[in-house]
Amino acid sequence: MTGNDVGHTGMDTDVVIAAVGPTGLMLACELRLAGVDVVVVERLAERTGESRAGGMHSRTLEVLDQRGILDRFLAAGELQPVGHFSGLRLDFDESESRHPYPLMILQSAIERLLEEWADELGVRVRWSSEVSDISQDGAGVTVGLRTERSAPATLRARYLVGCDGGRSAVRKLAGIGFPGTPATMTAMIGDVELPDLSEEYIWWRRRPTGDYSAIAFEPGWHRLITFEYDRVADRGAPVTSEQLRESLIRLAGTDYGMRNPRGVSRFSDAARQADRYREGRVLLAGDAAHIHFPAGGQGLNMGVQDAVNLGWKLASVVRGRAPESLLDSYHAERHPVAECVLHNTRAQSALARPGPQADALRDVFTSLIVFDDVNAYLRGMLTALDIRYPSDGDHPVAGRRVPDADLKTSDGISHVYALLHTGRPVLLDLCGSAEVASVAEDWSDRVDFVEARSEDDHWYVPAAGEVPAPAALLVRPDGHVAWAATGGTPATAALRTALTTWFGPPTQG
Ligand SMILES: Cc1cc2nc3c(=O)[nH]c(=O)nc-3n(C[C@H](O)[C@H](O)[C@H](O)COP(=O)(O)OP(=O)(O)OC[C@H]3O[C@@H](n4cnc5c(N)ncnc54)[C@H](O)[C@@H]3O)c2cc1C
Incomplete structure (x- = not known):
């Protein structure tokens, strides 16, 4: 048994995940990175080798880069400088990212590579195990499984996460609603x-x-x-x-x-979203939480990013380092993201319809999309580079994903994402502040403290443009900035609040 000592608690594992799609695999890896024990259950006996998705966008590539596994995916795919909004060209190579392109890669290859990583991290997968029943109480969830054997099996875990696709059994068994609009094509x-x-x-x-x-x-x-x-x-x-x-x-x-x-x-263009991403000890991610017209190739990307948002939060709760209420921030942050994706895919579906009205709308849109600002706006939406979560701090990068800026540290780290490979939060001091260093000591068991110099005086931040690099920033394991301060001496009261909110109270002082 790895991670927590689940054997002494009547639990078979910390977290059961259904199932081995891209979302479930990514979540399993994130949990294992944080030292949590995981069992993934999958109704299929083996992979089909079939692919729906054929591409990944900049933010997902950045997320893989944050974990140091991007090269595997780049080697299995092909870069493409352009993307599209309902078939109309978007110039992705203009994106402000180290990876300004969609990567054309089949879903079967994505799943194979994630499964290899999961294997390296010690994720256990049970094939031919279909979730057929769930019941939860104050301590955990009992998951009933339909298996190849005649007797049904059960697994007991602290939490269950349904990553079991658009027809999710977990969602239905948890009684979570799935409102939206039906198919029209x-x-x-x-x-x-x-x-x-x-x-x-x-x-x-x-x-x-x-x-x-x-x-x-x-x-x-x-x-x-x-x-x-x-x-x-x-x-x-x-x-x-x-x-x-x-x-x-x-x-x-x-x-x-x-x-x-x-x-x-x-x-089809059916678009639906779970009305809540958490029901007690049961959570949803990926297609289990949202389905939509696949225009612009956003579903798999969003599932992987759901997993990266949820993974470290669930790990903190399982390991007793954060209150259960931290899990509510998963719904608060990710539900609006999927709402926007449903919205933009409905718009893309409307633009694609045949008929003189849609043809005229498409003509107007075709002449608008060549303007840089329009192109950049739609590109930010599709690549998910424009996402901003509520956050603390007076610098515009707060709440956004941290850019992979060039750095210089005493131990030779040359860019921000190299600091995130372990999946731990990072307090990055770019101004040599004694106050920030002193605060860092109080969270040193949970948060890595790094002193560095930014190689660039200015960072690009969506909606704000080129802005002076922050003096210091707190980066969550998912790469989003929980707090960032502008130049001068950072006000550490807000930093303390952000550290407590996301990573629990200080251990000393
Ligand atoms: C034509 C098309 C093209 C697309 N192209 C793109 C693209 O280019 N880019 C992009 O980002 N997205 C794309 N998508 C969307 C993408 O395929 C999905 O969003 C993605 O597969 C969702 O991943 P997931 O892991 O959440 O769910 P899934 O991939 O659906 O995986 C769910 C898993 O759950 C298992 N399962 C189901 N029920 C149970 C149960 N009761 N017990 C145990 N296991 C169960 C299933 O066998 C499956 O393995 C496309 C979709 C379509 C239809």
């Missing part, structure tokens, strides 16, 4: 060979009832996506590759000789 996706297609790819070809794209992703193979706005499929109806062919013929008038379809699935 049908989309289908599949990887296919199209021998009769002469172009390398087709991008959002618009037709009277919808549109379609066929994007080459490896020699001989296209990822085919069809969108039809004049029909809504029954959610429970089976999905077949014949339906994908018929959809392509309705839109394109040909199937381009389509053959060998694989990974065919259906999706």
